[in-house]
Amino acid sequence: MTAARRAGRAARPGTRLTAAFYDRPTLDVARDLIGCRLVHETADGRTSGLIVETEAYIGEDDPACHAAAGRTARNAPLYGPPGTAYVYLNYGLHCLVNAVTEAEGRPAAVLIRALLPDNGLPLMRQRRMAVPWRRGRSEPPDAALCRGPGNLTVALGITLAANRQRLTHAPLWIEMADAAALPDGRVWTPRIGIRHGLDRLWRVAVADHPAVSGRRGAVR
């Protein structure tokens, strides 16, 4: 039996991940979220994708973690119960979505960096094209709709309103998916887009997958 199964991760596709899934070492959660499905329901419809890339941010000793400088009003969700969403605005432009992990009081989370689009592709395309900096430009290919943490929140319609919301229930949740839907290979690399903590191999992705972010041709 795998650690994920012991933690209550049901094998049946469509089953929502419980708080117990997130109440584990963050690197295990980052690994086990690969292949699961992130779903968002809004008035416009349902959009979802299979998680193909994540990053772990672990504790006040991790210089890249928002909790590195201690607890503040902004990063308070990191200290909260596992299985909640930590959503924040980055570079004034992009909402980034994390799943809070480990026991309450231990600040840690997994950043969702890329999805393989699954349901609601037309709505994703519509949302991506409505972003100001893409207006009037060409449509992204399907594999790029949710490639990158800022892109996937646009495609799924995830905003700061999701901050602190539980990921175990609608309208925003993560569920099991068919394990055969993605290829087997996984790669661990340094995290992307950070200045500090580059010595840690805390990014995990489906190897050589077109929906994974990062430079084309680089080790993915």
Next chain:
DNA sequence: CGTTCGATGCACT
């Protein structure tokens, strides 16, 4: 191929 850089909001010092 590669690197640089502007847009843009807000938490934090």
Next chain:
DNA sequence: GTGCATCGAACGT
């Protein structure tokens, strides 16, 4: 005032 867990256009090689 500074610095981002980004994106994608523009430019250099």
